[in-house]
Amino acid sequence: MRRRNLLLAAPALGLTACGFALRQAPTFAFSTIFVRVAEASSLGNELKRNLTGSGLVVISDAKLLDTAQVVLDVVSDQREKSAASLTSAGQVREFQLRVRMKFRLRTPQGKELIPDVELLQQRDISYSETQALGKEAEVELLYRSMQTDIVQQIMRRLAAVKEI
Secondary structure (H helix, E strand, C coil): CHHHHHHHHHHHHHHHHCCCCCCCCCCCCCCEEEEECCCCCHHHHHHHHHHHHCCCEEECCHHHHHHCCEEEEEEEEEEEEEEEEECCCCCEEEEEEEEEEEEEEECCCCCEEEEEEEEEEEEEEECCHHHHHHHHHHHHHHHHHHHHHHHHHHHHHHHHCCCC
């Protein structure tokens, strides 16, 4: 009985000894952030939700810009779709999907905390005209997945800022 309990506890002890810990919510060196992004941007809206969910006060009103400790400028936010391969008849066989975002972080006074950074996610998707509706739904799902990945990368980069 003792031996079995010891065998069951060994993996847990091994994980704690190697420094394993569950992912924690990010901690930021600032508590208020002004996010400058287009209102129609789904990526920008998801980013604002994540920032608010992690305890930051997100300011969207440009009149209150000076009350924010930092300013996140989303320079560009693009979705791209291009043909990756064609059949011998000239029909698209595969598409390449891309989500590209460029941003920077600064103080309201202009001190640059994170210089211009471009994040890119891309996925390949097969295409068939007989399954066009299903493939469009799959494309939207892939775009959302890439968007979520980019938002998580931004959150990690913002959490890495230690000094304002």
